[in-house]
Amino acid sequence: MTSELSPQSRRQGPAMLRGKAVPPTTTDQRLLDSRGPSDWLHADPWRVLRIQAEFVEGFGLLAELPKAVSVFGSARIKPGSDEYELGVEIGAKLHQAGYAVVTGGGPGIMEAANKGCNDAGGLSVGLGIELPFEQSMNAHLDIGMEFRYFFVRKTMFVKYSQAFVVLPGGFGTLDELFEAITLVQTKKITRFPIVLMGTEFWKPLFDWINGTLLAKGTIGPDDPDLFHLTDDPDEAVRYIVDGHTKAEQALIEQRAQAATAEEADA
Structure with missing residues (x-):
């Protein structure tokens, strides 16, 4: 059974509009009529499509990226500083x-x-x-993409990286x-090592997490172990590699146990 709409009602895609909510023109008319305000470009439904497009473009660009590590740190650090040289070294390693x-x-x-x-x-x-x-992309990139939305960009960092290295920022x-x-x-997310580099910079935060958050019970007793603090690039890389190796071994063991359980049930 179909329902009839009154003259004061209109269906607009999946929506039903009635009374003063009925627009004076149809969607097709507004699309084809180029004379008029461009406010629709900034309306939420259009933003949804723009957000969707950023996800599609990002997924398409990065889908075949090999295993990767994201490196974070301040944009204000100058070339030649100790922190900058540490960034170069960790990038190379x-x-x-x-x-x-x-x-x-x-x-x-x-x-x-990126340079390292x-x-x-x-x-x-x-x-x-x-x-x-103004903050232009640096000159040491093989692949680059600029996003409009922080949350889309942050999704790409997490989805296509297997670890984070965080320098002063x-x-x-x-x-x-x-x-x-x-x-x-x-x-x-799992199998995701997090390394903080620069003990002098990060130690006050580390002490606050242990001395305040942990002491007050606002985090769990194992939560401070979710990241590793070091000054040594070799130690940072070793921590990441070891973390991934242990995770892969655990996954293999889980699959073996699952296969054994299935055979026992058969």
Whole structure:
């Protein structure tokens, strides 16, 4: 049985509009009539399509990316500084361990890690973000993409990286760090080592986590072990490789146990 609409009602795709909600023109009319305001470009339904397009473009660009590690750190760090040189070194060593390097694509620590990887012959990736102030993509990228939306970009970092290395940075760096820790803590992502490099910079945060959060019971007793603190690039890379090796061995054992259980039930 079909229902009839009153003259004051109109179906618009899956929606039913009635009374004053009925627009004076149809969707086709508004699409084909180019004379008029462009406010629709900034309406939420159009934004949904734009967001969808960013996900599709990002997934398409990165789908065949080999195993990778994302490196985060401040865009304000200058070339020649100790932190910058540390970024260059970790970028090179990650490539030597068989990883592509993914950064935010900008200057500072991001540029350093991309440079280290690129100069060593590795695959260097930058995922930039549209900002109100100028921040161009650095010159050491094999693959680069600039996003409109932070949450789409952050999804790409997590989906296409197998670990995070976090060097000294500001609010953006802290945002990426704590999102990664939260995702690991809640088991939204697995086999995901997180390394903080720069003990002098990170130790006050580490002490606060242990001395305040843990002491107050706002985190679990094992939560401080979700990340590793070091100054040594070799130790950082070894921690990542060992973490992935242990995870792969555990997965093999789980599959073997599952196969054994199925055979026993057969």
